[in-house]
Amino acid sequence: MSTTLFLILCLNGLQYGMLLFLIAAGLTLVFGVMGFINLAHGVQYMVGAYLVYAYVQLTGSFIVAVFLSLGTALIFGLLLEFFVFRHLYTRSHLDQVLATFGIIIFLNELAKVVFGPATLSVAPPEFLAGSIQLTETLRYPVYRFATIIAGLAVAAVLYFTISYTRIGMLIRAGATSAEMVSALGVNIQRLFMIVFGVGAMLAGFAGVIAAPIFAIEPGMGDNILIVTFVVIIIGGIGSIGGAFIAALLVGLIDTLGRSFATEILSTLFSPSFANQIGPALASMLIYILMAAILVFRPKGLLPAKGVA
Amino acid sequence: MKKHLKYLTTSLAMSTALGSMALAEDIKIGMVVTLSGPPAALGQQIVDGFQLALDEKDGMLGGQKIELIVEDDELKPDVALLKATSLVERDEVDFVVGTVFSNMLQAIFKPVVQSETFLVSPNAGPSTFAGRNCNPYFFVTSYQNNQNAEISGMIANEEGFESVFTMVPNYQAGRDNIEGFKQTFKGTVTDEVFTPLGHQDFSAELARISTSDADAVFTFMPGGMGVRLVNQFANAGLSENTKFMSVFTTDETTLPGQKDAAVGFLAAGSWAPDLANDANTAFVSAFEAKYGYVPGSYAMQAYDAASLIDSAVAKTGGDLSDKDAVRAALKEADFTSLRGDFSFNNNHYPVQDFHMLNVIKREDGNYQTSFVRTIAEDYPDSFHQDCKM
Numbered sequence: 001m002s003t004t005l006f007l008i009l010c011l012n013g014l015q016y017g018m019l020l021f022l023i024a025a026g027l028t029l030v031f032g033v034m035g036f037i038n039l040a041h042g043v044q045y046m047v048g049a050y051l052v053y054a055y056v057q058l059t060g061s062f063i064v065a066v067f068l069s070l071g072t073a074l075i076f077g078l079l080l081e082f083f084v085f086r087h088l089y090t091r092s093h094l095d096q097v098l099a100t101f102g103i104i105i106f107l108n109e110l111a112k113v114v115f116g117p118a119t120l121s122v123a124p125p126e127f128l129a130g131s132i133q134l135t136e137t138l139r140y141p142v143y144r145f146a147t148i149i150a151g152l153a154v155a156a157v158l159y160f161t162i163s164y165t166r167i168g169m170l171i172r173a174g175a176t177s178a179e180m181v182s183a184l185g186v187n188i189q190r191l192f193m194i195v196f197g198v199g200a201m202l203a204g205f206a207g208v209i210a211a212p213i214f215a216i217e218p219g220m221g222d223n224i225l226i227v228t229f230v231v232i233i234i235g236g237i238g239s240i241g242g243a244f245i246a247a248l249l250v251g252l253i254d255t256l257g258r259s260f261a262t263e264i265l266s267t268l269f270s271p272s273f274a275n276q277i278g279p280a281l282a283s284m285l286i287y288i289l290m291a292a293i294l295v296f297r298p299k300g301l302l303p304a305k306g307v308a
Numbered sequence: 309m310k311k312h313l314k315y316l317t318t319s320l321a322m323s324t325a326l327g328s329m330a331l332a333e334d335i336k337i338g339m340v341v342t343l344s345g346p347p348a349a350l351g352q353q354i355v356d357g358f359q360l361a362l363d364e365k366d367g368m369l370g371g372q373k374i375e376l377i378v379e380d381d382e383l384k385p386d387v388a389l390l391k392a393t394s395l396v397e398r399d400e401v402d403f404v405v406g407t408v409f410s411n412m413l414q415a416i417f418k419p420v421v422q423s424e425t426f427l428v429s430p431n432a433g434p435s436t437f438a439g440r441n442c443n444p445y446f447f448v449t450s451y452q453n454n455q456n457a458e459i460s461g462m463i464a465n466e467e468g469f470e471s472v473f474t475m476v477p478n479y480q481a482g483r484d485n486i487e488g489f490k491q492t493f494k495g496t497v498t499d500e501v502f503t504p505l506g507h508q509d510f511s512a513e514l515a516r517i518s519t520s521d522a523d524a525v526f527t528f529m530p531g532g533m534g535v536r537l538v539n540q541f542a543n544a545g546l547s548e549n550t551k552f553m554s555v556f557t558t559d560e561t562t563l564p565g566q567k568d569a570a571v572g573f574l575a576a577g578s579w580a581p582d583l584a585n586d587a588n589t590a591f592v593s594a595f596e597a598k599y600g601y602v603p604g605s606y607a608m609q610a611y612d613a614a615s616l617i618d619s620a621v622a623k624t625g626g627d628l629s630d631k632d633a634v635r636a637a638l639k640e641a642d643f644t645s646l647r648g649d650f651s652f653n654n655n656h657y658p659v660q661d662f663h664m665l666n667v668i669k670r671e672d673g674n675y676q677t678s679f680v681r682t683i684a685e686d687y688p689d690s691f692h693q694d695c696k697m
Contacts, residue, residue: 012511117348131545139545215535279502
């Protein structure tokens with residue numbers, strides 16, 4: 001196992017972590033600030049991917065398609081909030097789970113009806129295609145570098161917004177005590193709507209940048225939703241900073257684990273045993289981490305202040 | 309009131325009796341395939357291929373009117389079992405055609421063959437029913453699962469690959485394919501990598517491939533996994549130095565998502581859309597005209613399944629009550645297969661030619677697999693000697 005391979009794997013882990021962060025950021029805000037369980041968040045990721053596919057077909061330009069998709073994802077999130085989620089804020093968590101689960105099923109089937117069941121793909125834009133020669137034997141796709149940078153940029157903007165702007169202050173205050181903020185004359189309903197819309201847009205953005213790397217198919221958001229919940233539990237519910245650290249941690253552990261678990265095990269056990277156990281253990285690592293966090297730091301790595 | 313009820317039930321009973329009498333002439337075929345979730349494209353190919361054969365014969369097989377009942381197994385064994393049982397018990401079908409996936413077949417196998425209904429598999433060909441547990445009521449028109457991987461090993465030998473990196477999803481079919489490949493491949497296998505089923509990001513595995521110095525990669529990544537792997541493989545720039553060999557990874561169901569990334573990749577199979585015989589040429593052009601997409605091996609195998617039933621019904625003159633006669637007629641496989649030579653082994657799995665295929669871009673902009681050369685002629689599966697039939 002060479003150092004270059006290790007570095008490549010770290011880059012991959014970083015890139016996967018960025019993707020997870022984009023989805024987790026919205027989920028953790030909606031979950032932490034509004035106390036609302038939104039299982040349909042993963043479906044927003046799928047919607048983003050299908051949107052960019054449709055807009056690339058229409059306009060022929062990836063960049064134009066990205067902006068159109070972001071706008072549409074935002075509007076879509078706001079519409080969902082207006083027609084469905086708004087009526088569920090005061091209901092029990094079970095009702096929220098049922099309703100948002102219904103939305104998952106509905107949108108997955110809708111994607112199948114509109115785009116067909118086959119797997120689709122989008123080519124990355126010309127200037128981001130190709131790969132960089134890192135060492136003699138190793139190349140790294142430019143597009144993946146771009147996703148890392150995009151993820152970092154979004155993280156920076158979010159951090160600035162939450163920490164230093166008025167709306168960020170209101171979001172933090174709303175998380176601590178929604179009634180108090182409301183009593184001070186702030187339209188909490190609208191605040192929630194904004195948080196929800198932006199969260200949906202970020203998940204959509206994750207879907208957009210994932211589309212050229214991963215395939216687009218109905219139900220693509222379901223698996224990533226589970227990992228995203230792991231991320232926000234590890235990071236601390238409602239905490240953007242926690243989501244960022246946890247997303248990177250999960251991305252790195254998952255990527256490195258998959259490559260090294262079998263090798264490490266084969267130094268201890270017979271190769272055939274390691275081959276059987278290694279892949280299974282690698283897929284379990286992030287859940288083991290989550291279990292450990294729940295035992296030793298139940299509020300997550302960087303818990304948000306004031307969130308119960 | 310009681311009397312009225314009695315009349316009602318009698319008349320109801322009579323009307324149902326009449327209803328089934330009117331239909332007694334029709335032959336019923338029940339189909340159990342996967343039509344939901346990401347693998348739905350495979351099931352759709354099977355439905356379309358079978359339907360095309362029916363339409364070409366005016367809805368008749370062997371001169372008898374056919375009633376086709378299509379059921380979706382949702383890729384859940386319990387659902388498959390329920391659907392198959394109701395086809396056999398409620399609809400009393402004469403044939404069951406299914407399934408796409410081997411684990412679905414395992415679920416429906418017992419109730420169907422125990423009811424002495426003929427089960428024709430248009431795709432799944434697990435080793436389980438090829439050897440000791442072969443069954444007189446079970447026929448396969450596709451292949452035995454291990455065969456394509458065994459042929460891939462032979463292709464690697466013929467192409468002169470000395471070292472091969474293997475990667476499959478971590479489940480039974482994945483492990484079977486690696487075993488099949490190693491059985492015939494004479495060089496060294498540098499790595500055996502097992503990924504989770506439905507794997508998203510192959511970047512870690514691709515990094516390992518690029519540092520492994522292997523001549524080629526052998527993989528089995530059906531459906532969306534194949535689309536992701538091939539696109540990421542090409543994006544990482546690995547196509548230049550490493551050959552890509554696969555089974556069920558670059559086929560007509562995944563190529564619309566892989567496009568140029570897959571061109572030139574090698575595959576093993578018993579058929580390609582441009583396999584040169586008259587029946588096949590007619591089939592491919594009729595299929596594309598009717599459904600607007602390129603047929604894959606799934607559609608071909610379903611079409612052959614319909615042709616097989618057609619020949620058997622014709623031979624028995626439409627009388628399906630004598631099971632031994634129907635079985636003998638099926639066993640003869642007296643139909644024109646789109647693959648050319650086709651016959652059944654003692655275990656009712658096909659004996660057929662296998663070829664090396666590669667992916668090409670056609671002039672009309674569509675992508676398909678293309679015949680390169682024949683690797684093995686009349687190739688039987690490795691389990692038939694254990695079958696006492």
